[in-house]
Amino acid sequence: MTAPRPIEHFSDLADRYDVLLCDVWGVIHNGRESFPAACEALARFKAERGPVILISNAPRPASAVRPQLTQLKVPDAAWSEFITSGDATRVLLSERAPGPAWAIGPDRDAPLYEGLDLTFAGPEEARFISCTGPFDDETETPEDYRQAFEQAVKRDLAMICANPDIVVQRGDKLIYCGGALAQLYEQMGGEVLMAGKPHAPLYRLCLGRAGELLGRPVDPARVLCIGDAVATDVLGGNRQGLDVLFVASGIHAGDAIGEAGLDPAAVEALLQEAGAEAAYVTTHLSW
Structure with a gap:
Protein backbone atom coordinates (compact mmCIF):
# COMPACT_ATOMS: atom_id res chain seq x y z
CA MET A 1 0.00 0.00 0.00
CA ASP A 87 -32.14 6.89 2.47
CA ALA A 88 -30.46 3.68 1.29
CA THR A 89 -31.76 1.64 4.24
CA ARG A 90 -35.38 2.48 3.51
CA VAL A 91 -35.10 0.29 0.41
CA LEU A 92 -34.12 -2.71 2.54
CA LEU A 93 -36.91 -2.00 5.02
CA SER A 94 -39.59 -1.63 2.35
CA GLU A 95 -38.72 -5.08 1.03
CA ARG A 96 -39.64 -6.53 4.43
CA ALA A 97 -42.87 -4.62 5.08
CA PRO A 98 -45.15 -5.05 6.90
CA GLY A 99 -42.83 -6.82 9.35
CA PRO A 100 -43.27 -6.65 12.23
CA ALA A 101 -39.86 -5.18 13.06
CA TRP A 102 -38.14 -4.90 16.41
CA ALA A 103 -36.98 -1.28 16.18
CA ILE A 104 -33.91 -0.42 18.26
CA GLY A 105 -33.02 3.26 18.45
CA PRO A 106 -34.00 6.65 19.85
CA ASP A 107 -37.26 8.41 19.04
CA ARG A 108 -35.44 10.95 16.86
CA ASP A 109 -34.88 8.21 14.27
CA ALA A 110 -38.64 7.67 13.70
CA PRO A 111 -38.54 9.46 10.29
CA LEU A 112 -36.70 6.42 8.93
CA TYR A 113 -39.99 4.49 8.98
CA GLU A 114 -42.41 7.13 7.70
CA GLY A 115 -44.50 5.90 4.79
CA LEU A 116 -43.11 2.33 4.79
CA ASP A 117 -46.25 0.65 6.24
CA LEU A 118 -44.18 -1.26 8.79
CA THR A 119 -45.58 -2.67 12.01
CA PHE A 120 -43.51 -3.10 15.16
CA ALA A 121 -43.11 -5.67 17.92
CA GLY A 122 -40.65 -6.80 20.56
CA PRO A 123 -37.93 -9.42 19.99
CA GLU A 124 -40.37 -12.24 20.85
CA GLU A 125 -42.77 -11.55 17.93
CA ALA A 126 -40.68 -9.57 15.41
CA ARG A 127 -39.69 -11.02 12.03
CA PHE A 128 -36.52 -8.92 11.79
CA ILE A 129 -34.59 -6.21 13.65
CA SER A 130 -34.15 -2.62 12.52
CA CYS A 131 -31.33 -0.91 14.39
CA THR A 132 -30.49 2.79 14.16
CA GLY A 133 -28.40 2.91 17.35
CA PRO A 134 -28.79 2.53 21.12
CA PHE A 135 -31.99 3.79 22.65
CA ASP A 136 -29.83 6.10 24.81
CA ASP A 137 -26.45 6.71 23.23
CA GLU A 138 -25.32 8.87 26.15
CA THR A 139 -25.40 5.99 28.66
CA GLU A 140 -25.80 2.62 26.90
CA THR A 141 -23.14 0.31 25.50
CA PRO A 142 -23.54 -2.70 23.20
CA GLU A 143 -23.29 -5.01 26.18
CA ASP A 144 -26.62 -3.70 27.43
CA TYR A 145 -28.20 -5.55 24.48
CA ARG A 146 -26.45 -8.91 24.78
CA GLN A 147 -29.25 -10.70 26.62
CA ALA A 148 -31.94 -9.57 24.17
CA PHE A 149 -29.67 -10.39 21.23
CA GLU A 150 -29.25 -13.95 22.50
CA GLN A 151 -32.97 -14.50 22.07
CA ALA A 152 -33.00 -12.82 18.64
CA VAL A 153 -30.12 -14.98 17.40
CA LYS A 154 -31.96 -18.11 18.54
CA ARG A 155 -34.98 -16.96 16.52
CA ASP A 156 -32.72 -16.39 13.49
CA LEU A 157 -33.76 -12.75 13.12
CA ALA A 158 -31.81 -10.73 10.56
CA MET A 159 -30.76 -7.23 11.63
CA ILE A 160 -30.94 -4.28 9.25
CA CYS A 161 -28.53 -1.67 10.61
CA ALA A 162 -29.22 1.85 9.41
CA ASN A 163 -25.96 3.33 10.71
CA PRO A 164 -22.80 1.26 10.19
CA ASP A 165 -20.66 3.71 12.23
CA ILE A 166 -19.19 2.14 15.35
CA VAL A 167 -18.68 5.44 17.18
CA VAL A 168 -19.07 9.12 16.33
CA GLN A 169 -17.68 12.23 17.95
CA ARG A 170 -20.20 14.41 19.78
CA GLY A 171 -18.33 17.46 20.97
CA ASP A 172 -15.31 15.99 22.75
CA LYS A 173 -16.99 12.65 23.50
CA LEU A 174 -17.20 9.43 21.49
CA ILE A 175 -20.63 7.77 21.52
CA TYR A 176 -21.74 4.35 20.28
CA CYS A 177 -23.69 4.11 17.03
CA GLY A 178 -25.75 1.40 15.35
CA GLY A 179 -22.66 -0.27 13.91
CA ALA A 180 -21.44 -1.13 17.40
CA LEU A 181 -24.66 -3.02 18.13
CA ALA A 182 -24.54 -4.70 14.74
CA GLN A 183 -20.93 -5.74 15.35
CA LEU A 184 -21.92 -7.47 18.59
CA TYR A 185 -24.95 -9.12 16.97
CA GLU A 186 -22.81 -10.50 14.17
CA GLN A 187 -20.19 -11.74 16.63
CA MET A 188 -22.98 -13.62 18.43
CA GLY A 189 -23.94 -15.37 15.20
CA GLY A 190 -26.67 -13.06 13.91
CA GLU A 191 -27.12 -11.95 10.31
CA VAL A 192 -26.57 -8.23 9.65
CA LEU A 193 -27.56 -6.24 6.53
CA MET A 194 -26.31 -2.71 5.88
CA ALA A 195 -26.67 -0.14 3.09
CA GLY A 196 -24.57 2.73 4.48
CA LYS A 197 -20.84 3.32 4.27
Missing part, protein backbone atom coordinates in the same frame (compact mmCIF):
# COMPACT_ATOMS: atom_id res chain seq x y z
CA THR A 2 1.18 3.51 -0.80
CA ALA A 3 1.43 5.91 2.14
CA PRO A 4 -1.02 8.84 1.90
CA ARG A 5 0.38 12.17 0.81
CA PRO A 6 0.04 14.79 3.58
CA ILE A 7 -1.59 18.03 2.41
CA GLU A 8 -2.23 21.32 4.17
CA HIS A 9 -4.46 22.98 1.59
CA PHE A 10 -7.26 21.28 -0.31
CA SER A 11 -6.79 23.76 -3.13
CA ASP A 12 -3.55 21.94 -4.01
CA LEU A 13 -5.53 19.00 -5.40
CA ALA A 14 -9.06 20.30 -6.02
CA ASP A 15 -8.58 20.63 -9.78
CA ARG A 16 -8.00 16.87 -10.06
CA TYR A 17 -11.63 16.15 -9.23
CA ASP A 18 -15.12 16.88 -10.55
CA VAL A 19 -17.15 15.47 -7.62
CA LEU A 20 -16.69 15.28 -3.86
CA LEU A 21 -18.39 12.67 -1.66
CA CYS A 22 -17.84 14.24 1.74
CA ASP A 23 -18.56 12.80 5.15
CA VAL A 24 -20.40 15.10 7.53
CA TRP A 25 -19.88 14.28 11.20
CA GLY A 26 -16.18 14.65 12.01
CA VAL A 27 -15.31 16.56 8.84
CA ILE A 28 -17.63 19.57 8.72
CA HIS A 29 -19.09 19.45 12.25
CA ASN A 30 -18.73 17.55 15.52
CA GLY A 31 -22.39 17.48 16.52
CA ARG A 32 -22.03 20.67 18.55
CA GLU A 33 -20.50 23.15 16.11
CA SER A 34 -19.52 23.39 12.45
CA PHE A 35 -15.97 23.83 11.19
CA PRO A 36 -15.87 27.08 9.18
CA ALA A 37 -12.66 26.24 7.29
CA ALA A 38 -14.07 22.92 6.09
CA CYS A 39 -17.34 24.55 5.02
CA GLU A 40 -15.41 27.21 3.12
CA ALA A 41 -13.35 24.55 1.31
CA LEU A 42 -16.47 22.72 0.17
CA ALA A 43 -18.14 25.96 -0.90
CA ARG A 44 -15.10 26.92 -2.98
CA PHE A 45 -15.04 23.52 -4.68
CA LYS A 46 -18.76 23.65 -5.42
CA ALA A 47 -18.47 27.16 -6.89
CA GLU A 48 -15.33 26.49 -8.94
CA ARG A 49 -15.24 22.76 -9.72
CA GLY A 50 -18.41 20.67 -9.34
CA PRO A 51 -20.98 19.07 -7.05
CA VAL A 52 -20.39 18.31 -3.40
CA ILE A 53 -22.46 15.33 -2.20
CA LEU A 54 -22.64 15.08 1.56
CA ILE A 55 -22.65 11.35 2.35
CA SER A 56 -23.62 10.41 5.88
CA ASN A 57 -24.30 7.30 7.90
CA ALA A 58 -27.12 9.11 9.69
CA PRO A 59 -29.90 6.54 10.12
CA ARG A 60 -32.64 8.97 9.06
CA PRO A 61 -33.61 10.26 5.61
CA ALA A 62 -31.61 13.30 4.56
CA SER A 63 -34.76 15.43 4.72
CA ALA A 64 -34.90 14.80 8.48
CA VAL A 65 -31.20 15.59 9.01
CA ARG A 66 -30.89 18.80 6.95
CA PRO A 67 -32.27 20.99 9.78
CA GLN A 68 -29.28 19.94 11.89
CA LEU A 69 -26.95 21.42 9.25
CA THR A 70 -28.83 24.71 9.49
CA GLN A 71 -28.74 24.62 13.28
CA LEU A 72 -24.98 24.04 13.24
CA LYS A 73 -24.51 26.86 10.69
CA VAL A 74 -23.32 24.71 7.82
CA PRO A 75 -24.02 26.98 4.83
CA ASP A 76 -26.11 25.75 1.92
CA ALA A 77 -23.31 26.97 -0.36
CA ALA A 78 -21.09 24.17 0.98
CA TRP A 79 -23.08 21.31 -0.53
CA SER A 80 -25.11 20.33 -3.57
CA GLU A 81 -26.95 17.25 -2.26
CA PHE A 82 -27.23 15.33 1.00
CA ILE A 83 -27.71 11.54 0.95
CA THR A 84 -27.78 9.35 4.04
CA SER A 85 -27.57 5.74 5.07
CA GLY A 86 -31.20 6.17 6.08
CA PRO A 198 -18.72 1.32 3.48
CA HIS A 199 -21.35 -0.66 1.56
CA ALA A 200 -22.16 -0.17 -2.12
CA PRO A 201 -25.89 0.87 -2.07
CA LEU A 202 -25.20 4.31 -0.58
CA TYR A 203 -22.40 5.00 -3.07
CA ARG A 204 -24.63 4.01 -5.98
CA LEU A 205 -27.20 6.58 -4.86
CA CYS A 206 -24.54 9.27 -4.47
CA LEU A 207 -22.80 8.67 -7.80
CA GLY A 208 -26.12 8.51 -9.61
CA ARG A 209 -27.12 11.88 -8.18
CA ALA A 210 -23.67 13.32 -8.96
CA GLY A 211 -24.13 12.34 -12.61
CA GLU A 212 -27.48 14.12 -12.69
CA LEU A 213 -25.91 17.27 -11.27
CA LEU A 214 -22.99 17.10 -13.70
CA GLY A 215 -25.26 16.40 -16.63
CA ARG A 216 -23.01 13.57 -17.79
CA PRO A 217 -21.69 10.21 -16.58
CA VAL A 218 -19.34 10.37 -13.61
CA ASP A 219 -15.69 9.46 -14.19
CA PRO A 220 -14.71 7.48 -11.05
CA ALA A 221 -11.11 8.65 -11.45
CA ARG A 222 -12.32 12.22 -10.84
CA VAL A 223 -14.34 11.51 -7.68
CA LEU A 224 -12.80 12.13 -4.26
CA CYS A 225 -14.15 10.73 -0.98
CA ILE A 226 -13.42 12.76 2.16
CA GLY A 227 -13.87 11.31 5.64
CA ASP A 228 -12.47 10.72 9.11
CA ALA A 229 -13.46 7.09 9.77
CA VAL A 230 -11.21 4.36 8.40
CA ALA A 231 -13.77 1.55 8.67
CA THR A 232 -16.51 3.44 6.82
CA ASP A 233 -15.23 6.46 4.88
CA VAL A 234 -11.84 5.14 3.79
CA LEU A 235 -12.80 1.50 3.19
CA GLY A 236 -16.01 2.63 1.49
CA GLY A 237 -14.07 4.70 -1.02
CA ASN A 238 -11.56 1.88 -1.50
CA ARG A 239 -14.28 -0.66 -2.28
CA GLN A 240 -15.70 1.62 -4.96
CA GLY A 241 -12.29 2.29 -6.50
CA LEU A 242 -12.37 6.00 -5.55
CA ASP A 243 -9.60 8.22 -4.20
CA VAL A 244 -9.81 9.11 -0.52
CA LEU A 245 -8.72 12.10 1.55
CA PHE A 246 -8.44 11.02 5.20
CA VAL A 247 -9.16 13.75 7.77
CA ALA A 248 -7.06 12.84 10.79
CA SER A 249 -8.66 15.17 13.35
CA GLY A 250 -11.87 13.14 13.65
CA ILE A 251 -12.48 9.93 15.57
CA HIS A 252 -8.89 8.71 15.03
CA ALA A 253 -7.23 11.92 16.29
CA GLY A 254 -5.81 10.15 19.34
CA ASP A 255 -3.90 7.76 17.09
CA ALA A 256 -3.09 9.99 14.13
CA ILE A 257 -2.07 13.28 15.74
CA GLY A 258 0.77 13.68 18.24
CA GLU A 259 2.21 16.59 20.17
CA ALA A 260 4.00 17.79 17.02
CA GLY A 261 0.86 17.55 14.89
CA LEU A 262 0.00 15.05 12.18
CA ASP A 263 1.97 11.81 12.53
CA PRO A 264 2.26 10.34 9.00
CA ALA A 265 3.78 7.09 10.25
CA ALA A 266 0.95 6.57 12.71
CA VAL A 267 -1.61 7.30 9.98
CA GLU A 268 0.04 4.77 7.68
CA ALA A 269 0.00 2.14 10.43
CA LEU A 270 -3.67 2.88 11.19
CA LEU A 271 -4.63 2.40 7.56
CA GLN A 272 -2.53 -0.72 7.10
CA GLU A 273 -4.08 -2.35 10.17
CA ALA A 274 -7.52 -1.96 8.58
CA GLY A 275 -6.38 -2.98 5.11
CA ALA A 276 -7.30 0.52 3.89
CA GLU A 277 -5.60 3.04 1.65
CA ALA A 278 -5.91 6.82 1.33
CA ALA A 279 -4.40 8.93 -1.42
CA TYR A 280 -4.09 11.94 0.88
CA VAL A 281 -4.22 12.84 4.55
CA THR A 282 -4.83 16.20 6.22
CA THR A 283 -5.28 17.32 9.80
CA HIS A 284 -8.34 19.47 9.07
CA LEU A 285 -10.12 20.14 5.79
CA SER A 286 -9.36 23.69 4.64
CA TRP A 287 -8.95 25.43 1.32
Whole structure:
Protein backbone atom coordinates (compact mmCIF):
# COMPACT_ATOMS: atom_id res chain seq x y z
CA MET A 1 0.00 0.00 0.00
CA THR A 2 1.18 3.51 -0.80
CA ALA A 3 1.43 5.91 2.14
CA PRO A 4 -1.02 8.84 1.90
CA ARG A 5 0.38 12.17 0.81
CA PRO A 6 0.04 14.79 3.58
CA ILE A 7 -1.59 18.03 2.41
CA GLU A 8 -2.23 21.32 4.17
CA HIS A 9 -4.46 22.98 1.59
CA PHE A 10 -7.26 21.28 -0.31
CA SER A 11 -6.79 23.76 -3.13
CA ASP A 12 -3.55 21.94 -4.01
CA LEU A 13 -5.53 19.00 -5.40
CA ALA A 14 -9.06 20.30 -6.02
CA ASP A 15 -8.58 20.63 -9.78
CA ARG A 16 -8.00 16.87 -10.06
CA TYR A 17 -11.63 16.15 -9.23
CA ASP A 18 -15.12 16.88 -10.55
CA VAL A 19 -17.15 15.47 -7.62
CA LEU A 20 -16.69 15.28 -3.86
CA LEU A 21 -18.39 12.67 -1.66
CA CYS A 22 -17.84 14.24 1.74
CA ASP A 23 -18.56 12.80 5.15
CA VAL A 24 -20.40 15.10 7.53
CA TRP A 25 -19.88 14.28 11.20
CA GLY A 26 -16.18 14.65 12.01
CA VAL A 27 -15.31 16.56 8.84
CA ILE A 28 -17.63 19.57 8.72
CA HIS A 29 -19.09 19.45 12.25
CA ASN A 30 -18.73 17.55 15.52
CA GLY A 31 -22.39 17.48 16.52
CA ARG A 32 -22.03 20.67 18.55
CA GLU A 33 -20.50 23.15 16.11
CA SER A 34 -19.52 23.39 12.45
CA PHE A 35 -15.97 23.83 11.19
CA PRO A 36 -15.87 27.08 9.18
CA ALA A 37 -12.66 26.24 7.29
CA ALA A 38 -14.07 22.92 6.09
CA CYS A 39 -17.34 24.55 5.02
CA GLU A 40 -15.41 27.21 3.12
CA ALA A 41 -13.35 24.55 1.31
CA LEU A 42 -16.47 22.72 0.17
CA ALA A 43 -18.14 25.96 -0.90
CA ARG A 44 -15.10 26.92 -2.98
CA PHE A 45 -15.04 23.52 -4.68
CA LYS A 46 -18.76 23.65 -5.42
CA ALA A 47 -18.47 27.16 -6.89
CA GLU A 48 -15.33 26.49 -8.94
CA ARG A 49 -15.24 22.76 -9.72
CA GLY A 50 -18.41 20.67 -9.34
CA PRO A 51 -20.98 19.07 -7.05
CA VAL A 52 -20.39 18.31 -3.40
CA ILE A 53 -22.46 15.33 -2.20
CA LEU A 54 -22.64 15.08 1.56
CA ILE A 55 -22.65 11.35 2.35
CA SER A 56 -23.62 10.41 5.88
CA ASN A 57 -24.30 7.30 7.90
CA ALA A 58 -27.12 9.11 9.69
CA PRO A 59 -29.90 6.54 10.12
CA ARG A 60 -32.64 8.97 9.06
CA PRO A 61 -33.61 10.26 5.61
CA ALA A 62 -31.61 13.30 4.56
CA SER A 63 -34.76 15.43 4.72
CA ALA A 64 -34.90 14.80 8.48
CA VAL A 65 -31.20 15.59 9.01
CA ARG A 66 -30.89 18.80 6.95
CA PRO A 67 -32.27 20.99 9.78
CA GLN A 68 -29.28 19.94 11.89
CA LEU A 69 -26.95 21.42 9.25
CA THR A 70 -28.83 24.71 9.49
CA GLN A 71 -28.74 24.62 13.28
CA LEU A 72 -24.98 24.04 13.24
CA LYS A 73 -24.51 26.86 10.69
CA VAL A 74 -23.32 24.71 7.82
CA PRO A 75 -24.02 26.98 4.83
CA ASP A 76 -26.11 25.75 1.92
CA ALA A 77 -23.31 26.97 -0.36
CA ALA A 78 -21.09 24.17 0.98
CA TRP A 79 -23.08 21.31 -0.53
CA SER A 80 -25.11 20.33 -3.57
CA GLU A 81 -26.95 17.25 -2.26
CA PHE A 82 -27.23 15.33 1.00
CA ILE A 83 -27.71 11.54 0.95
CA THR A 84 -27.78 9.35 4.04
CA SER A 85 -27.57 5.74 5.07
CA GLY A 86 -31.20 6.17 6.08
CA ASP A 87 -32.14 6.89 2.47
CA ALA A 88 -30.46 3.68 1.29
CA THR A 89 -31.76 1.64 4.24
CA ARG A 90 -35.38 2.48 3.51
CA VAL A 91 -35.10 0.29 0.41
CA LEU A 92 -34.12 -2.71 2.54
CA LEU A 93 -36.91 -2.00 5.02
CA SER A 94 -39.59 -1.63 2.35
CA GLU A 95 -38.72 -5.08 1.03
CA ARG A 96 -39.64 -6.53 4.43
CA ALA A 97 -42.87 -4.62 5.08
CA PRO A 98 -45.15 -5.05 6.90
CA GLY A 99 -42.83 -6.82 9.35
CA PRO A 100 -43.27 -6.65 12.23
CA ALA A 101 -39.86 -5.18 13.06
CA TRP A 102 -38.14 -4.90 16.41
CA ALA A 103 -36.98 -1.28 16.18
CA ILE A 104 -33.91 -0.42 18.26
CA GLY A 105 -33.02 3.26 18.45
CA PRO A 106 -34.00 6.65 19.85
CA ASP A 107 -37.26 8.41 19.04
CA ARG A 108 -35.44 10.95 16.86
CA ASP A 109 -34.88 8.21 14.27
CA ALA A 110 -38.64 7.67 13.70
CA PRO A 111 -38.54 9.46 10.29
CA LEU A 112 -36.70 6.42 8.93
CA TYR A 113 -39.99 4.49 8.98
CA GLU A 114 -42.41 7.13 7.70
CA GLY A 115 -44.50 5.90 4.79
CA LEU A 116 -43.11 2.33 4.79
CA ASP A 117 -46.25 0.65 6.24
CA LEU A 118 -44.18 -1.26 8.79
CA THR A 119 -45.58 -2.67 12.01
CA PHE A 120 -43.51 -3.10 15.16
CA ALA A 121 -43.11 -5.67 17.92
CA GLY A 122 -40.65 -6.80 20.56
CA PRO A 123 -37.93 -9.42 19.99
CA GLU A 124 -40.37 -12.24 20.85
CA GLU A 125 -42.77 -11.55 17.93
CA ALA A 126 -40.68 -9.57 15.41
CA ARG A 127 -39.69 -11.02 12.03
CA PHE A 128 -36.52 -8.92 11.79
CA ILE A 129 -34.59 -6.21 13.65
CA SER A 130 -34.15 -2.62 12.52
CA CYS A 131 -31.33 -0.91 14.39
CA THR A 132 -30.49 2.79 14.16
CA GLY A 133 -28.40 2.91 17.35
CA PRO A 134 -28.79 2.53 21.12
CA PHE A 135 -31.99 3.79 22.65
CA ASP A 136 -29.83 6.10 24.81
CA ASP A 137 -26.45 6.71 23.23
CA GLU A 138 -25.32 8.87 26.15
CA THR A 139 -25.40 5.99 28.66
CA GLU A 140 -25.80 2.62 26.90
CA THR A 141 -23.14 0.31 25.50
CA PRO A 142 -23.54 -2.70 23.20
CA GLU A 143 -23.29 -5.01 26.18
CA ASP A 144 -26.62 -3.70 27.43
CA TYR A 145 -28.20 -5.55 24.48
CA ARG A 146 -26.45 -8.91 24.78
CA GLN A 147 -29.25 -10.70 26.62
CA ALA A 148 -31.94 -9.57 24.17
CA PHE A 149 -29.67 -10.39 21.23
CA GLU A 150 -29.25 -13.95 22.50
CA GLN A 151 -32.97 -14.50 22.07
CA ALA A 152 -33.00 -12.82 18.64
CA VAL A 153 -30.12 -14.98 17.40
CA LYS A 154 -31.96 -18.11 18.54
CA ARG A 155 -34.98 -16.96 16.52
CA ASP A 156 -32.72 -16.39 13.49
CA LEU A 157 -33.76 -12.75 13.12
CA ALA A 158 -31.81 -10.73 10.56
CA MET A 159 -30.76 -7.23 11.63
CA ILE A 160 -30.94 -4.28 9.25
CA CYS A 161 -28.53 -1.67 10.61
CA ALA A 162 -29.22 1.85 9.41
CA ASN A 163 -25.96 3.33 10.71
CA PRO A 164 -22.80 1.26 10.19
CA ASP A 165 -20.66 3.71 12.23
CA ILE A 166 -19.19 2.14 15.35
CA VAL A 167 -18.68 5.44 17.18
CA VAL A 168 -19.07 9.12 16.33
CA GLN A 169 -17.68 12.23 17.95
CA ARG A 170 -20.20 14.41 19.78
CA GLY A 171 -18.33 17.46 20.97
CA ASP A 172 -15.31 15.99 22.75
CA LYS A 173 -16.99 12.65 23.50
CA LEU A 174 -17.20 9.43 21.49
CA ILE A 175 -20.63 7.77 21.52
CA TYR A 176 -21.74 4.35 20.28
CA CYS A 177 -23.69 4.11 17.03
CA GLY A 178 -25.75 1.40 15.35
CA GLY A 179 -22.66 -0.27 13.91
CA ALA A 180 -21.44 -1.13 17.40
CA LEU A 181 -24.66 -3.02 18.13
CA ALA A 182 -24.54 -4.70 14.74
CA GLN A 183 -20.93 -5.74 15.35
CA LEU A 184 -21.92 -7.47 18.59
CA TYR A 185 -24.95 -9.12 16.97
CA GLU A 186 -22.81 -10.50 14.17
CA GLN A 187 -20.19 -11.74 16.63
CA MET A 188 -22.98 -13.62 18.43
CA GLY A 189 -23.94 -15.37 15.20
CA GLY A 190 -26.67 -13.06 13.91
CA GLU A 191 -27.12 -11.95 10.31
CA VAL A 192 -26.57 -8.23 9.65
CA LEU A 193 -27.56 -6.24 6.53
CA MET A 194 -26.31 -2.71 5.88
CA ALA A 195 -26.67 -0.14 3.09
CA GLY A 196 -24.57 2.73 4.48
CA LYS A 197 -20.84 3.32 4.27
CA PRO A 198 -18.72 1.32 3.48
CA HIS A 199 -21.35 -0.66 1.56
CA ALA A 200 -22.16 -0.17 -2.12
CA PRO A 201 -25.89 0.87 -2.07
CA LEU A 202 -25.20 4.31 -0.58
CA TYR A 203 -22.40 5.00 -3.07
CA ARG A 204 -24.63 4.01 -5.98
CA LEU A 205 -27.20 6.58 -4.86
CA CYS A 206 -24.54 9.27 -4.47
CA LEU A 207 -22.80 8.67 -7.80
CA GLY A 208 -26.12 8.51 -9.61
CA ARG A 209 -27.12 11.88 -8.18
CA ALA A 210 -23.67 13.32 -8.96
CA GLY A 211 -24.13 12.34 -12.61
CA GLU A 212 -27.48 14.12 -12.69
CA LEU A 213 -25.91 17.27 -11.27
CA LEU A 214 -22.99 17.10 -13.70
CA GLY A 215 -25.26 16.40 -16.63
CA ARG A 216 -23.01 13.57 -17.79
CA PRO A 217 -21.69 10.21 -16.58
CA VAL A 218 -19.34 10.37 -13.61
CA ASP A 219 -15.69 9.46 -14.19
CA PRO A 220 -14.71 7.48 -11.05
CA ALA A 221 -11.11 8.65 -11.45
CA ARG A 222 -12.32 12.22 -10.84
CA VAL A 223 -14.34 11.51 -7.68
CA LEU A 224 -12.80 12.13 -4.26
CA CYS A 225 -14.15 10.73 -0.98
CA ILE A 226 -13.42 12.76 2.16
CA GLY A 227 -13.87 11.31 5.64
CA ASP A 228 -12.47 10.72 9.11
CA ALA A 229 -13.46 7.09 9.77
CA VAL A 230 -11.21 4.36 8.40
CA ALA A 231 -13.77 1.55 8.67
CA THR A 232 -16.51 3.44 6.82
CA ASP A 233 -15.23 6.46 4.88
CA VAL A 234 -11.84 5.14 3.79
CA LEU A 235 -12.80 1.50 3.19
CA GLY A 236 -16.01 2.63 1.49
CA GLY A 237 -14.07 4.70 -1.02
CA ASN A 238 -11.56 1.88 -1.50
CA ARG A 239 -14.28 -0.66 -2.28
CA GLN A 240 -15.70 1.62 -4.96
CA GLY A 241 -12.29 2.29 -6.50
CA LEU A 242 -12.37 6.00 -5.55
CA ASP A 243 -9.60 8.22 -4.20
CA VAL A 244 -9.81 9.11 -0.52
CA LEU A 245 -8.72 12.10 1.55
CA PHE A 246 -8.44 11.02 5.20
CA VAL A 247 -9.16 13.75 7.77
CA ALA A 248 -7.06 12.84 10.79
CA SER A 249 -8.66 15.17 13.35
CA GLY A 250 -11.87 13.14 13.65
CA ILE A 251 -12.48 9.93 15.57
CA HIS A 252 -8.89 8.71 15.03
CA ALA A 253 -7.23 11.92 16.29
CA GLY A 254 -5.81 10.15 19.34
CA ASP A 255 -3.90 7.76 17.09
CA ALA A 256 -3.09 9.99 14.13
CA ILE A 257 -2.07 13.28 15.74
CA GLY A 258 0.77 13.68 18.24
CA GLU A 259 2.21 16.59 20.17
CA ALA A 260 4.00 17.79 17.02
CA GLY A 261 0.86 17.55 14.89
CA LEU A 262 0.00 15.05 12.18
CA ASP A 263 1.97 11.81 12.53
CA PRO A 264 2.26 10.34 9.00
CA ALA A 265 3.78 7.09 10.25
CA ALA A 266 0.95 6.57 12.71
CA VAL A 267 -1.61 7.30 9.98
CA GLU A 268 0.04 4.77 7.68
CA ALA A 269 0.00 2.14 10.43
CA LEU A 270 -3.67 2.88 11.19
CA LEU A 271 -4.63 2.40 7.56
CA GLN A 272 -2.53 -0.72 7.10
CA GLU A 273 -4.08 -2.35 10.17
CA ALA A 274 -7.52 -1.96 8.58
CA GLY A 275 -6.38 -2.98 5.11
CA ALA A 276 -7.30 0.52 3.89
CA GLU A 277 -5.60 3.04 1.65
CA ALA A 278 -5.91 6.82 1.33
CA ALA A 279 -4.40 8.93 -1.42
CA TYR A 280 -4.09 11.94 0.88
CA VAL A 281 -4.22 12.84 4.55
CA THR A 282 -4.83 16.20 6.22
CA THR A 283 -5.28 17.32 9.80
CA HIS A 284 -8.34 19.47 9.07
CA LEU A 285 -10.12 20.14 5.79
CA SER A 286 -9.36 23.69 4.64
CA TRP A 287 -8.95 25.43 1.32
